[in-house]
Amino acid sequence: xxxxxxxxxxxxxxxxxxxxxxxxxxxxxxxENWADHIQSTVGENRWLQGHLGQSLLRHCGARGAxxxxxxxxxxxxxxxxxxxxxxxxxxxxDRVEEVTKADSYEDxxxxxxxxxxxxxENIHFLQTWEETLQCWEKVLQPGKVVGVDMEWKPSFGxxxxxxxxLLQLALKDEVFLLDLPRLxxxxxxxxxxxxxxxxxxxxxxxxxxxxxxxxxxxxxSSLAATCSALKxxxxxxxxxxxxxxxxxxxxxLSPEHSHEERGVRQPEKGLSLLVQHVLGKPLDKTxxxxxxxxxxxxxxxILYAASDAYCLLEIYERLCKDPESFGLGSDLTxxxxxxxxxxxxxxxxLNKQEAPSPSGxxxxxPRTEPSRPPAPISPQELSVxxxxxxxxxxxxxxxxxxDVRLLDNEDDHRKAAxxxxxxxxxxxxSGLPYQTLRSQVGEGRCFSVNCSEKAKEQALQVLKHFxxxxxxxxxxxxxx
DNA sequence: AGGATCCGAAGCGCAGCGTC
DNA sequence: GACGCTGCGCTTCGGATCCT
Numbered sequence: 001x002x003x004x005x006x007x008x009x010x011x012x013x014x015x016x017x018x019x020x021x022x023x024x025x026x027x028x029x030x031x032e033n034w035a036d037h038i039q040s041t042v043g044e045n046r047w048l049q050g051h052l053g054q055s056l057l058r059h060c061g062a063r064g065a066x067x068x069x070x071x072x073x074x075x076x077x078x079x080x081x082x083x084x085x086x087x088x089x090x091x092x093x094d095r096v097e098e099v100t101k102a103d104s105y106e107d108x109x110x111x112x113x114x115x116x117x118x119x120x121e122n123i124h125f126l127q128t129w130e131e132t133l134q135c136w137e138k139v140l141q142p143g144k145v146v147g148v149d150m151e152w153k154p155s156f157g158x159x160x161x162x163x164x165x166l167l168q169l170a171l172k173d174e175v176f177l178l179d180l181p182r183l184x185x186x187x188x189x190x191x192x193x194x195x196x197x198x199x200x201x202x203x204x205x206x207x208x209x210x211x212x213x214x215x216x217x218x219x220x221s222s223l224a225a226t227c228s229a230l231k232x233x234x235x236x237x238x239x240x241x242x243x244x245x246x247x248x249x250x251x252x253l254s255p256e257h258s259h260e261e262r263g264v265r266q267p268e269k270g271l272s273l274l275v276q277h278v279l280g281k282p283l284d285k286t287x288x289x290x291x292x293x294x295x296x297x298x299x300x301x302i303l304y305a306a307s308d309a310y311c312l313l314e315i316y317e318r319l320c321k322d323p324e325s326f327g328l329g330s331d332l333t334x335x336x337x338x339x340x341x342x343x344x345x346x347x348x349x350l351n352k353q354e355a356p357s358p359s360g361x362x363x364x365x366p367r368t369e370p371s372r373p374p375a376p377i378s379p380q381e382l383s384v385x386x387x388x389x390x391x392x393x394x395x396x397x398x399x400x401x402x403d404v405r406l407l408d409n410e411d412d413h414r415k416a417a418x419x420x421x422x423x424x425x426x427x428x429x430s431g432l433p434y435q436t437l438r439s440q441v442g443e444g445r446c447f448s449v450n451c452s453e454k455a456k457e458q459a460l461q462v463l464k465h466f467x468x469x470x471x472x473x474x475x476x477x478x479x480x
Numbered sequence: 481a482g483g484a485t486c487c488g489a490a491g492c493g494c495a496g497c498g499t500c
Numbered sequence: 501g502a503c504g505c506t507g508c509g510c511t512t513c514g515g516a517t518c519c520t
Contacts, residue, residue: 018481154520156481162520218484218519244518248486270518288520387507392497 012048015041015157016055024059029289032298036291037156039072046078053079062086113284114275116307117314122174123306125297127182129190135176136199139169142208146171147312150219151292151305161225165292167200168309175306180226181293197229207238212312214271215244243315247274271308278315283307376469379403380477384462385419387429390449393458394428400459401474420445428462 019041023034042048052072056065057080066086069079076084116123126132139146147170152162167178180196187193200223203209213219217234224231247270268276272283287304297305379401386394386406398404405419420427427446447465449458463470 015481022481150520152520154481155483158481161483165520215484215519221484222520244485290520292520 009045009047011157011159012041012045013051016048016051018156020055020059030286032300033287033290035068035071036294037154038068040291040294041156042072046075049074050078053083057083066090112281114279114281114307114311116175116303116310118173118175118310123177123302124174125177125179125302127179129183129186129192129195132178132183132196132199135169135178138171138174139176140199140202140206140209142206144171145210145212145313145316146203147175147212147309147316148203148216148219149213149305149309149312150222151308152222153291153293154289162222163293164219164222164226166297166305168305169203170306170309170313172313175310177302177305179295182295184227194229197227200227200230201233201236204233204237204240209239210316211237211240212316213240213242214247214274214312216240216242241316243271243274243312246315246319247271271311274315275311278318279311283311376467379468379470379474382466382468383423383425384428385416385423385425387416387427390428390458393449393462396459397462398478400463400470401477402468403478426466 016038019029019034019037022029029037038052042052053065053069053074056068059065060068062080062082063086065079065083067090069076069083069087070090076087079087124131124135126135147168149168149170150164151166151168152164155162164180167180169176169178183196184193187195204211220234223233268282272285276282284304284307287301290298290301290304292301379397380403383403384394384397384405386397386404394404394406403425405423405425416427416429419425428449429446447462449461462468
């Protein structure tokens with residue numbers, strides 16, 4: 001089967017082509033990662049090796065192809081002749097180059113990227129059960145805050161869900177990298193299959209341990225695919241903070257005020273961008289797409305994996321310290337932990353007017369005001385802008401002497417916000433727009449009217465809310 | 481590539497409003 | 501009261517984005 005183009009070979013050939021696209025067209029893969037993937041795709045399959053040789057010649061010429069062929073250990077007899085000849089020459093030059101290679105890239109990278117603040121010795125790569133037990137004892141303690149992340153091999157053209165190849169747990173002083181495939185395999189051999197899943201289960205379901213992640217649902221679905229015993233982890237988990245949720249709030253409210261550098265580089269996104277915002281420097285993501293199933297892991301991979309989990313701790317700590325400066329409520333922990341139960345999507349609850357307040361922000365709906373009634377005002381002192389849905393109410397209020405502005409039919413809610421700001425008016429609206437408008441205008445500058453009431457009832461509602469006292473002289477006072 | 485999620489646009493039924 | 505117009509609320513769908 002190594003020689004004929006059967007189904008599996010065809011699929012791997014497709015993957016091979018895609019990898020060429022990534023490396024030479026999109027240019028989004030480092031040499032190391034690319035070589036790893038190429039090797040794991042082609043393996044010892046001579047048919048694929050032949051294809052690889054030809055593709056290399058096509059994409060990088062005889063000289064370049066020879067380099068890659070050497071690196072991927074392609075048998076010379078399968079290479080196009082021109083490449084094989086270059087390969088001979090290369091062997092001679094190689095010695096010289098090895099010396100200069102080492103120092104070139106070390107410096108260039110660092111400094112510009114987030115660096116792990118803990119020494120290398122404190123990153124532990126765990127492959128045995130005994131080591132894992134020690135990790136366990138340190139992690140499973142009430143009050144701990146743990147950065148959690150996972151890595152798996154990207155599924156370039158492969159079928160089926162990816163299996164987790166590495167589980168990273170970051171504590172304040174050390175990071176544990178669990179070689180999941182290895183540990184599971186070992187446990188299976190010993191007939192202790194449930195042990196590791198149980199540990200993970202305990203970690204996720206313990207509300208006293210704060211788990212930090214970024215986009216955890218993806219991690220968890222991979223985890224479920226890796227180990228069937230962990231299918232329900234997502235449902236049972238407690239004490240989880242997903243920093244992806246924070247990311248949006250930080251982004252939306254204070255877009256890059258931490259650094260005034262513009263134009264130079266902006267390709268940072270996702271977690272890297274969040275790290276840049278909060279900690280100053282972005283994350284080096286070059287290892288993200290590497291082959292996480294290959295052992296041993298390269299040093300760069302180990303550092304990347306550890307940083308990815310550890311930076312969560314640092315971000316969290318920083319955000320907890322002064323959440324306000326990042327535009328977050330002061331109750332960061334609670335709100336985010338609470339937010340985890342995001343599954344039940346707000347469906348029909350909105351009908352009942354009382355907006356659910358998901359993260360504890362006070363809502364200024366019609367029913368929250370009676371705590372401290374302001375001094376009564378006359379209708380002339382109230383300026384409002386009415387949603388076009390509430391034209392009836394608008395006219396009614398106008399008759400009572402209130403300064404009312406009605407939206408034209410083609411205007412949308414942004415217009416209402418604009419007018420409200422420019423003319424210092426309070427917005428009267430209903431339903432969903434209330435939620436959006438409230439966030440756009442100042443405190444108490446937006447009032448939600450119950451749509452199911454008649455205009456008269458609505459008007460009474462408004463007058464009561466703003467404590468407006470209507471006298472006989474006010475009525476029709478705005479009419480010429 | 482492939483999977484998950486988010487977000488906005490579009491479609492649809494319903495109901496208020498104005499007009500006759 | 502019938503009719504047309506219009507916005508709301510809900511659902512669906514596709515594109516963008518992020519993850520490995």
